Amino acid sequence: MIGGLGVELIFRSRPKRPSGFPRDVTTKATLLPSGQALEIHDKTTRAKIGGDPAAWIQIRDGEGVPLTDQVYVGRLGRGPCLMDPPFTCLVSAETYVSPVGISAPAEADLTLTGEMTFDRGLSLRVVLRRREGPLWWGRRPDAILDFEIVTAGHMVHFPAQPIWTGESVGTLRSLIFLDGEGDPIGNEHLLKPTVALQ
Numbered sequence: 001m002i003g004g005l006g007v008e009l010i011f012r013s014r015p016k017r018p019s020g021f022p023r024d025v026t027t028k029a030t031l032l033p034s035g036q037a038l039e040i041h042d043k044t045t046r047a048k049i050g051g052d053p054a055a056w057i058q059i060r061d062g063e064g065v066p067l068t069d070q071v072y073v074g075r076l077g078r079g080p081c082l083m084d085p086p087f088t089c090l091v092s093a094e095t096y097v098s099p100v101g102i103s104a105p106a107e108a109d110l111t112l113t114g115e116m117t118f119d120r121g122l123s124l125r126v127v128l129r130r131r132e133g134p135l136w137w138g139r140r141p142d143a144i145l146d147f148e149i150v151t152a153g154h155m156v157h158f159p160a161q162p163i164w165t166g167e168s169v170g171t172l173r174s175l176i177f178l179d180g181e182g183d184p185i186g187n188e189h190l191l192k193p194t195v196a197l198q
Contacts, residue, residue: 002035002036004036005185006179007031007112010025010176012025012171027163027164031093031112034180038150040150049142051142052131053130054076054129055075057070057125058127060123060124062148062150068086089118090119091116091117094115095114097111098110098112098113110172111160112161113157116158123146126144127143128144129141130142172191173190175188
């Protein structure tokens with residue numbers, strides 16, 4: 001599950017009166033809703049270790065750096081086991097703002113699209129130990145299996161969505177990315193001057 005990603009667009013407004021001062025006006029949009037799932041294809045392998053093994057799993061990035069602690073799954077052969085260990089990983093996000101309806105009435109003032117890229121990917125490590133003898137859970141692993149679950153460079157595209165800016169909004173000045181709770185991620189990104197919305 002993805003924790004969610006949003007963006008806040010910051011405009012420099014036009015004063016309504018000649019003597020007025022410009023001010024910043026913001027609007028927020030959701031790029032990826034919180035709880036969206038990534039589809040991971042089935043991965044299978046064979047490991048001959050016998051002895052009624054138990055398993056631990058660990059989420060890692062594509063370079064093998066651990067992102068979670070090892071999580072005990074239990075004995076194999078008991079069917080699917082639901083787990084949800086939270087973790088963070090390095091991604092790059094880009095968004096594109098396209099002017100729509102600058103000179104004529106339209107359904108929206110702007111269109112927002114973009115994508116998020118997993119820079120290092122994600123992998124899953126499975127550790128197996130035979131359930132034999134005292135303190136078997138502390139022994140050296142009998143087998144270690146690594147599965148690639150998200151390739152480095154994998155992209156998740158943001159669906160195009162309209163942005164309504166309202167009246168007396170001028171030039172799009174900057175934007176900042178937001179997490180699923182609406183809190184800022186990183187720094188504000190200043191944008192090159194754009195066409196002012198009329």
